[in-house]
Amino acid sequence: MDAQHDDIRSFLADCAAGRTSSAATVEAGLTRIAALDRDGVALAAMLRVMPDALLTAHERDRARGDGATLRPLHGVPIVVKDNIDLLGTPTTSGCRALVDALPWRTAPALAALIDAGAVVVGKTNLSEFSFEIRSRSSIGGDTRNPFAPAVTSGGSSGGTAVAVAAGYALAGLGTDTGGSIRVPAAYNGLVGLRPTWGAIAVEGVAPLAPSTDTVGTITRSVSDAAMLFGLLADRDASAALPVRGMRVGVLRQLPAPAPEGIARAVAALRAHGVTVEDAPELPAEILPGGDHIVDEEFGPAFDQYLGTGFRPGTAPTSLAELIAGGRYLPDYDAVLRARAAPRVPAVRAAILQRHAALRSALEAIVAGGRYDALLYPPSAVLPQSMDNPMGGWAPELAACSGWPAIALPVGRTMRGMPLSVELLAPVAAEPVLFALGAAIEDGAGIRPIPDL
Template sequence: MKKQRLIPPTDCVAEITRRLTTIDANPQLNALLGVNPDALAEAAQYQQLRRRGQLAGPLHGVPLIVKDNIACAGLPLTLGCAALAQLRATADALVVRRLRQAGAIILARANMSEFAFDVRSRSSLGGDVHHPQFPVITAGGSSGGSAAAVAAGMAEGALGTDTGGSIRIPCSYTGLVGLRPRVRRAQMQGIAPLSLSKDTVGPMVHSVQDAALLHAIIHGQMPSTLEPLSLKGVRLGVIRALEGDAPEQRAVWDDALAALRRQGPTLVDIDLPILPEVAIATCLSLYEFRVAFDAWLRQHPGAPDGLQTIVASGQFLPEFMPLLNQMLVSQTLRTPQWLAGRQLRRRLRQTLGLMAEQGRLDGFLYPTVGRIPDSLEKMPPGCAPELAAISGFAAITIPCGVTRAGFPVGLEILSPAGEESALLTLAAACETTFTLS
């Protein structure tokens, strides 16, 4: 298991200063939309507590990055959109409140795909988020700014949101661990919606242990250290249809499976007949966004009075105009298309659950994305991220190797279990395998 990095610094002021220096040295990444102007003052307060031998919590003085669709009281809340540039959060989102209660310092707001629409992070306020190691390649999306910031050392951890892969795709691209928890509507309080059926919020970090820590904190649970797990006797279903045919990624994937086999689990090839339906499914957000987003705007004084007003203003990326026009048509949820999407969700949950039960599987494995990106343009990730997004089950991506050119490759584990604890324990064991191999 990788060493935990989210630990209280011995000098909170020096830690924040060091991270701000890293931010200043990397403006070309476009990873951030703004820095918290009170971060150093907050660090000074935490340092005074530390001198008195007091810790505010397990994240005392730890700087974190937050995606800019998650409300942080007193800071802008823009979703990367020029039409929302003047909007400020009046209260913390639930997950941010819990981070602060644990002692964390919200250091900065991360750039993102505008409205969280895309698997590439490009916004009218922040431009393209660039990959820290490969500047001419996208960092992925829609939580690409969070991933790029952590990978570049601006912080050891960040929060992102995941609707169709928006945590896991950029974490796969940048060599991070990204957890998509199962859908819990209550946890989205204070977070701008994209799809009420699929939205989640989760950690983007360097290790599974750190993912478990942040996950526990933002869900109001008591953090605990993951217990080591032997992979002997574990049964994992490998969804072969998602392996892709890109040679450079396939070679890393094959090596990762070989490394896992040496640790003793049983890897079972899985045929998922429902997969073609998942691949062509129309995203529920197409029908859910306007209804939820208009309701969200009404909760924020000074915000535009609806999506129609934003579209009329033209203050957003022009390339999103066709999508926004489609979304404007949906003024109610219970359309035939929306009902069909919900039905697919139920069938996929039943299919995965039954396969896991009959095969005595502890989880499903597949590459997080079908291909690695090669430019700043959108690279369709394949339907792998949608398995968790549509089913609502928890999934996590962990780095399992790099290509010859050094580009990270992610392995995703999906768990049909009710809680994330089993998934995190399993992921930690797999992480250890790749660290040692």
């Protein structure tokens, strides 16, 4: 397998034709992990490699050879962000205090992919507790960008994005509360899907802000994103909608680190018969900013998670106990203590009111322009160091509204970094995102591939 070019669909076709196998693909990924994640470039994407991954891959190959009924992801290697439960494996959230934290069961979202035949290669590094849009943890340190190892991978699902970009696996499962899938996908030249809030089960997932927490995917193609979404949400998303005649509004008030990215996406959409025009600006008073829902919801939610999520004796039983133990990244001490402090319910209510106002404003823009989707840059900046990137409020549009969004690559910048755009559509309009995303993907050409 050329791990840098295959996606799930081409992998399955190659397996069917006898050109590759699950075992060969998993073994190639493990070889890359050994060379790039530890002794070589030290990308630090992986926190744990599953010892039975290769054995499971061989079992999938034997079933294929025996003529068994094949499942949709038969033998497909995937990676999983280490805030998602896998039975028998600690769920650490990147925190040293949770290195032995054994969950009661596998999260339903991950179980759906395993039941579909996927092979879990390992658990990935992340921003500790999913706090930032870089991926730095007390267990794995900084996850580095494979396009520029002195630069952050983005976060908080950065380990998942790097593992997929670097060829450790063909796809990955992550979480997105305010951009944690779409930002690292954009920084690593991949497709990042945040589905409609509530479309995919979040049980068995470490909470950050339940009002906006989602499970989503990082893939190498839009078609793979559609395939995985169908399995995760238990709905058929495979039928391709015709895009000719669709309408897309461009939100120009969002800062773009490289305006040519939007221009490329617009050209690709117009070439497929999509009408694209500038959308009205969102009212300044309801733009995301100031108090954040994570500040109000993390403490109570994570405290409950610690009290009920793990087998006795394997993890702290409360957030207070975790903080008292001091086994977490010192960078997060102040914010962790602040978020663990008692909350004022009126503050949370006011934030959720602003979310509702933003959703109403988006609905008005879409209705007024008869838009099928909105287009904008997924981040206000491109990363240049290991510092936490100030990504701006673009990723919050989907988070605050509950609408689905997809980030996808449209080439590279002059510096060689991936360049991406984001599409946002109303609730349950994932098929529209996949159709428009495929049109952009077709016009943008081959996704950026790191030179490793």
